[in-house]
Amino acid sequence: MKKITIESTFEVHDTIGELATPIQNLIQKASEARKKAYAPYSKFLVGAALELENGEIIAGNNQENASYPSGLCAERTAIYYAGAKFPNQKILRMAIVAGSTLNPTIKPIPPCGACRQALSEYEVKQNRPMELYFMGTSGQIAYSKSVENILPWIFDKTVL
Ligand code: THU
Secondary structure (H helix, E strand, C coil): CCCCCCCCCCEEECCHHHCCHHHHHHHHHHHHHHHCCECCCCCEEEEEEEEECCCCEEEEECECCCCHHHCECHHHHHHHHHHHHCCCCCEEEEEEEEEECCCCCCCCCCCCHHHHHHHHHHHHHHCCCCEEEEECCCCCEEEECCCCCCCCCCCCHHHC
8 A cells, every 4th residue: 555645736816916916917807707797697797817828818708698517617618619619739837816796705716626627628638737826805815826726637638
């Protein structure tokens, strides 16, 4: 028997002002996208903005549906659009801003499991880490150096 230990390390920033200006801008884009989310059922609005190697920024938000499972998270809305429009561009980083309209969301909101799996597909495809910044509608900002850091030992194309 042997034990395998996998460590994840995050940075937590107390204010946006601690971050470099391009990162602040990306978070701002995610925040703007969040405000246009279609989340009439959960009232939990999420915006995601990603930056491509060519400097392009793609933003998306969650899109809900009366048939609940037919809705889609913000992260996947954004990354699938990027994949469709710029299939050969590497994704440098993604910012995610999430929060309820019913009560304040002041802690960092990490991507759900399904989104981690979807994001990891692109990280593996591009063979380069995708940085993640995530936060509530205010408060601390968490940083992960890669998707793998929040979804270790993934199911990816190498197992097929
Ligand atoms: N949601 C996202 O957009 N991203 C996540 O990573 C987690 C959840 C959305 C889905 C749904 O519209 C609402 O948040 C509540 O779950």
